[in-house]
Amino acid sequence: EVQLVESGGDLVQPGGSLTVSCAASGFSFSDAWMSWVRQAPGKGLEWVGRIKSKSKGGTTEYAAPVKDRFTISRDDSKNTLSLQMNSLKAEDTALYYCTKLDFGDYVTPQFWGQGALVTVSS
Amino acid sequence: DVVMTQSPLSLPVTLGQPASISCRSGQSLLYSDGNTYLSWFHQRPGQSPRRLIYQVSNRDSGVPDRFSGSGSGTDFTLKISRVEAEDVGLYYCMQGSHWPITFGQGTRLAIK
Numbered sequence: 001e002v003q004l005v006e007s008g009g010d011l012v013q014p015g016g017s018l019t020v021s022c023a024a025s026g027f028s029f030s031d032a033w034m035s036w037v038r039q040a041p042g043k044g045l046e047w048v049g050r051i052k053s054k055s056k057g058g059t060t061e062y063a064a065p066v067k068d069r070f071t072i073s074r075d076d077s078k079n080t081l082s083l084q085m086n087s088l089k090a091e092d093t094a095l096y097y098c099t100k101l102d103f104g105d106y107v108t109p110q111f112w113g114q115g116a117l118v119t120v121s122s
Numbered sequence: 123d124v125v126m127t128q129s130p131l132s133l134p135v136t137l138g139q140p141a142s143i144s145c146r147s148g149q150s151l152l153y154s155d156g157n158t159y160l161s162w163f164h165q166r167p168g169q170s171p172r173r174l175i176y177q178v179s180n181r182d183s184g185v186p187d188r189f190s191g192s193g194s195g196t197d198f199t200l201k202i203s204r205v206e207a208e209d210v211g212l213y214y215c216m217q218g219s220h221w222p223i224t225f226g227q228g229t230r231l232a233i234k
Contacts, residue, residue, distance in 0.1 A: 037171075045163075045171065045214055047223040063222045097170060105177070107218030108161045112170040 002026040004098045004113035011119045016088050020116040022081040022098030030054065030076040033101040036083050037109060038094035046094075048072075048083070050101060066092075088120045124148050124217055128226035134234045141202040143229045145215035150195045152219070159218035162191055162200045165228075166211040175200065207233060 008020040024032070035050035049062035051072045060072045071084040081098055096116045099109035125148040135141045151158045162175040173182050175191035178198060188203040202209055210233060215226040 044212075044228045045216070045225040047225070061221065102176060105157070105159055105218060107159055107223055108173065108176050108216070109163075109171075110173055110176075110182075112172070114170055 002100060002111045004100065004111060006096065006098050006113045006116035009096070009116035009118050011121065012088055013122050014088060014090060014120055016120075017084070017086045018088065018118060019082055019084045020096050020118065021083075022113055024079045024081065024098075024100070027100065029074075029079040032103075033106045034072075034074065034081045035099045035101055035109060036072060036081075037097045037099055037112075038092075039097070039115070040091075040094045043094075048096070050107075051081070052106075085118070088118075090120050092118065093120045094118060123222055124151075124220045124224050126215055126217055126224050126226040128213075128215060128229050131227065131229055133229055133231045135202075135205045135231060136234045137207065138204050141205050141209075141231060143200045143213055143215075143231075145193075145198045145200070145226050147196045147198075147217055149220070151198075151217050152195060158194065160191075160193070160198050161216045161218065162189075163214045163216065164209075164211055165214070166208075169211075171214065205231070205233070 003025045005023045012018045036048035038046050049072050051060045069087045073082045098113040100111040102108040102110040127146045129144045158178050160178050163171040165171040174185050179191045190201050212228045214228050
């Protein structure tokens with residue numbers, strides 16, 4: 001059974017930094033492409049970015065609102081995905097979902113975690 | 123960015139009756155490999171989203187066959203043949219044919 005468990009959500013001040021993590025199990029993490037999707041309170045879903053498997057280069061892609069502030073990384077030895085967030089703004093307040101992308105297309109979130117809540121406020 | 127427009131945004135339905143949600147994209151979602159990367163997700167209150175449909179019309183494992191997806195190009199539809207109580211919540215379409223990935227604004231299905 002695929003399991004994705006996020007952790008690290010917290011209250012952080014504007015301009016601050018935070019890292020949320022995702023522990024993955026039930027599938028070959030090293031072969032998987034992974035992504036982060038966020039949902040602001042009472043709002044819809046927003047793509048944050050994705051990371052390819054190391055065998056496909058391990059490169060990352062980001063949505064414009066977070067580019068140059070957020071960094072996605074992976075530790076295949078620990079089956080862990082991370083999202084480092086810098087220069088946080090109030091509009092980054094959201095539930096951050098870790099997702100496993102479909103092997104067939106590498107873009108569609110096939111499995112989702114329960115989310116980590118990040119609140120940016122003074 | 124490709125804008126995904128869903129309608130209606132609110133959908134009250136009587137139990138046992140059919141329901142239909144439309145999703146229109148700002149440009150064709152037919153990708154150069156011949157596939158169309160349009161998916162549908164369902165999010166029950168307080169839960170994470172769950173994928174229902176991928177590549178327009180393929181149901182995910184465990185998804186009841188009362189759910190079906192159709193469409194091509196820029197116009198897509200999710201249909202529920204007979205709504206059940208567990209179908210309440212938000213429904214989102216998502217396109218993966220163009221970067222960045224974008225979602226529709228969501229349709230809230232409620233029981234009348």
